[in-house]
Amino acid sequence: MIKVEKLSKYYGPVKAVNDLSFEVSRGEVLGFLGPNGAGKTTTMKMLTCYLPPSSGRATIFGYDIMKDSMEVRKRTGYLPEKSPLYSDMKVNEYLPFVARLRGVSRERVRSSVDMAVDSCGLGSVFGKMIGHLSKGYQQRVGIAQAIIHDPELLILDEPTIGLDPKQIIDIRQLIKSLGTDRTVILSSHILPEVNQVCGRVIILDKGRLVAVDTPDNLREKLRKFPVTRVMTLPAAVDVSTADILNGIEGVTGVRETACDGNISNFRVESLPGMDLRNDIARRLVAAGVPLIELRNEELSLEDIFIQLVTEEKD
Amino acid sequence: MRKFTAIYSRELKYYFRSITAYVVISIFLVLSGYFFFSIFRFYNVLSLQAIKNNDFSGNLNLVDGVMRPVMGNISVILLILLPLLTMRLLAEEKKQGTFELLLTYPVSDLEAVAGKYLSALTIFAVMLSATLLYPVLLLVFADPEIPPIISGYFGLFLMGASFIAIGTFFSSLTSSQLVAGVSTFGVSLLFLIIGWTAPLAGPVLSSILSEFSILVHFESFSKGVIDTKDITYYIFLTGFFIFLTLRSLESARWRS
Numbered sequence: 001m002i003k004v005e006k007l008s009k010y011y012g013p014v015k016a017v018n019d020l021s022f023e024v025s026r027g028e029v030l031g032f033l034g035p036n037g038a039g040k041t042t043t044m045k046m047l048t049c050y051l052p053p054s055s056g057r058a059t060i061f062g063y064d065i066m067k068d069s070m071e072v073r074k075r076t077g078y079l080p081e082k083s084p085l086y087s088d089m090k091v092n093e094y095l096p097f098v099a100r101l102r103g104v105s106r107e108r109v110r111s112s113v114d115m116a117v118d119s120c121g122l123g124s125v126f127g128k129m130i131g132h133l134s135k136g137y138q139q140r141v142g143i144a145q146a147i148i149h150d151p152e153l154l155i156l157d158e159p160t161i162g163l164d165p166k167q168i169i170d171i172r173q174l175i176k177s178l179g180t181d182r183t184v185i186l187s188s189h190i191l192p193e194v195n196q197v198c199g200r201v202i203i204l205d206k207g208r209l210v211a212v213d214t215p216d217n218l219r220e221k222l223r224k225f226p227v228t229r230v231m232t233l234p235a236a237v238d239v240s241t242a243d244i245l246n247g248i249e250g251v252t253g254v255r256e257t258a259c260d261g262n263i264s265n266f267r268v269e270s271l272p273g274m275d276l277r278n279d280i281a282r283r284l285v286a287a288g289v290p291l292i293e294l295r296n297e298e299l300s301l302e303d304i305f306i307q308l309v310t311e312e313k314d
Numbered sequence: 315m316r317k318f319t320a321i322y323s324r325e326l327k328y329y330f331r332s333i334t335a336y337v338v339i340s341i342f343l344v345l346s347g348y349f350f351f352s353i354f355r356f357y358n359v360l361s362l363q364a365i366k367n368n369d370f371s372g373n374l375n376l377v378d379g380v381m382r383p384v385m386g387n388i389s390v391i392l393l394i395l396l397p398l399l400t401m402r403l404l405a406e407e408k409k410q411g412t413f414e415l416l417l418t419y420p421v422s423d424l425e426a427v428a429g430k431y432l433s434a435l436t437i438f439a440v441m442l443s444a445t446l447l448y449p450v451l452l453l454v455f456a457d458p459e460i461p462p463i464i465s466g467y468f469g470l471f472l473m474g475a476s477f478i479a480i481g482t483f484f485s486s487l488t489s490s491q492l493v494a495g496v497s498t499f500g501v502s503l504l505f506l507i508i509g510w511t512a513p514l515a516g517p518v519l520s521s522i523l524s525e526f527s528i529l530v531h532f533e534s535f536s537k538g539v540i541d542t543k544d545i546t547y548y549i550f551l552t553g554f555f556i557f558l559t560l561r562s563l564e565s566a567r568w569r570s
Contacts, residue, residue: 048418052567073420084411088331089324101318102421145415 001026002047002153007056009015009042009207016042018207019056024200026152029179031198032187033305040080040187046155047185048078053194060153074103077151083142087131091122091141094130095148102149103311116144120174128156136167140174154178156186160193172197189307195246203308210308218304228276230266232284241266244287250274263292317421320430325403329437334402336482339441349387350448354380376458381449381535385466388445389532392438392474393502398526400481401495405557413566423563431482431556438474438542442467445501462538469535472548473528477502479555486562502528507552 002024005126009017017039024030032040045051048059049069050278057064063071088092095113104112117123118156125133130141144153150246159175177196178184188194194201195215203210204216211218232241245254245268253269277294284291329335357379364374406409416426449463481498488494509527512520524530528551531544 045414050414050567051551070420070422073418076418078415078418080411080414082411084410084415086324086410088328093324093327098419099322101317101416101421103317103420106316228340 001062002058002060002185004043004055004058006046007043007046007053007058009014009039009040009046009051010054016207017053020204020207020209021056022202022212024185026183027179027181028200029175029184029186029198031184031194031201032186032204033189033194033201034193034204034210035189035309037206038204040204041157042207043204044078044155044185044187045080048076048155049073050078074149074153077146077149077154079142079146079154079156079159081161083139085130085138085141085145088129090127090129091117091133092126094141095144099148104149112148112150115150116148117146118142119178121170136163136170139163139167139171143171143174143178152182154182154184156184158187159242160188160190165203168193182206203305205309211304219298226270226272226274226276227297228268228270228280229293229295230268230280230282230284230291232264233290233292234262234264234267234290235287236287239287239289241284241289244278244283244289248276248279248283250276250279267297279281317419318425318429321421321426322433325430326436329399329433332523334399335440338399338437342391342395342441343444345391346384346388346391346445346448346477349391350380350384350445351413352371353383353387356429361558370445371504376452376456377462377538381466382453385536386403386534388442388470389473390502392470392477393506394499396434396438396474396477397481397495397498397502398436400478401491403434403482403485404563405485405488405494406492409491410543419565423560427482427486427556427559427563431478431559434478434482434514434536435475438478439471440475442470455507461538465538465540466536468540469532469544472528472545473515473532476505476528476548476551476555478560483559483562486566549563 004020004022007017007020008015008206020043032043034040042051045054047060047065049065052066052221056267057066059065060072061075063075063082065072068168086097089097092113093293095116096109099109099112117126118141122137122140122144130138133141139162143156143159146156156175160171163171167276172193175184175186179197184198186194198215199229200212201218203213230245231240235241241253242256245251245266252266252271257265257267259265268276268280277296281294282289350361357374357376360379361374364418404413407416446467449458449460452458453460477498480502481494484497484501485491485494487530505526505528507529509524509530512527512530514520515523525547531547534541535545
């Protein structure tokens with residue numbers, strides 16, 4: 001339903017977006033991930049028909065963003081970065097105003113506003129001036145204006161930036177619930193956020209697509225060597241825990257990482273596709289080494305991100 | 315049409331909520347009232363002298379003696395105050411970032427510009443019609459000629475409409491309200507005084523300069539003559555700057 005083909009955008013001599021191609025299917029929550037200046041916002045601005053691409057094309061629900069811009073705009077909800085709003089309007093004036101601009105029919109304006117207010121939890125501030133609201137509520141108003149016409153596609157540019165932790169959790173929850181019946185594209189440079197909310201991630205760096213996949217798949221692909229963390233207490237008999245671990249079939253490397261009091265920590269690397277937890281546990285216990293913790297290390301999205309972005313540079 | 319009325323009524327509401335409208339309208343009325351008062355006082359003195367000196371009385375009438383100078387002064391107040399009314403129209407949206415949202419709504423540039431332009435024009439119409447009190451006062455106590463007053467007001471309205479169009483255009487060019495206001499004032503002033511150099515220029519240039527002048531075209535209105543040439547001039551000037559505003563919005567998408 002969204003098809004982006006070789007989309008590029010120049011700001012003067014600077015190429016902000018470089019030959020970007022991807023597809024998004026209906027009902028998907030897609031995350032744009034990348035450092036500042038990676039081209040996330042520019043891509044979103046092009047998809048919302050605010051900026052024309054320098055080259056390439058994009059279609060949304062079969063409508064070209066350049067040729068059928070009005071059709072695209074009717075079906076898309078957009079929350080720009082920093083959530084620009086008319087601070088001199090009350091919430092109960094602003095939302096009907098946006099609904100009219102969005103072309104919601106006269107009879108449906110009221111129900112659309114009610115729906116947006118309910119979804120975004122704005123009931124308590126409905127009669128208040130937008131300029132007097134807290135940042136979190138302003139962000140909710142921003143999201144409310146984006147969903148007021150019940151768009152099939154929702155584009156949110158850094159929707160949780162500048163919010164306090166409680167507000168961030170609320171907004172994420174809101175985005176998750178919105179994503180159940182529509183397509184959502186959101187950008188962020190906060191990795192856990194993308195991990196929690198998005199079904200698929202596009203990693204951008206310097207305007208180029210570095211990787212696109214589900215967070216789990218990205219993790220799987222990039223886990224070159226599975227790593228198992230082992231924590232033990234000193235053994236009663238004199239044995240070397242490192243030697244025992246090295247002796248297990250499939251282990252490619254053992255490193256003692258830290259010693260905290262009498263607790264020893266080991267980082268065990270093994271061959272791809274192997275899960276050695278069972279073997280490690282059996283061998284250590286058999287050798288009389290008190291095992292207090294054993295876990296496979298999860299590659300965080302941060303690790304993936306750093307790995308991909310630095311690989312690009314190499 | 316609904317999108318246009320949404321923008322129009324929002325803008326109108328803003329003018330009154332932000333007290334801009336109250337400030338501009340009241341300052342306008344204080345100044346124009348002062349001009350009316352002082353010109354009328356002067357006319358009074360002149361009339362008293364005319365009673366004593368019979369040769370003078372034939373040239374005195376309320377339209378030439380009071381209303382024309384008052385309207386001339388009103389046009390100068392408009393030149394100063396209307397840029398203050400128009401400078402925020404688009405510049406503020408650009409500064410706040412709401413301009414970006416507006417352009418991603420399924421609203422045509424024409425609907426957006428028309429809503430904003432007509433809201434400022436409405437405020438201007440309100441403030442201009444409040445000054446109708448002056449000719450009404452004259453009507454109560456004397457017997458001025460009515461047609462030149464009506465045509466004069468029509469001319470003032472057209473003049474204000476073109477100042478507002480110039481203002482809308484400059485507001486679309488920048489995110490700084492100050493820059494928009496000063497540019498509007500400068501360009502409007504230029505259109506007002508461009509005819510001054512006409513007598514010094516050669517025959518061709520002279521007629522071109524006076525054709526461009528807002529004041530030259532206003533003159534016949536204030537004399538009670540409604541000429542299609544003058545109406546066309548104001549409509550063209552207004553239409554031209556509205557057209558430029560639309561092109562400027564369109565280019566905002568392309569230039570960035």
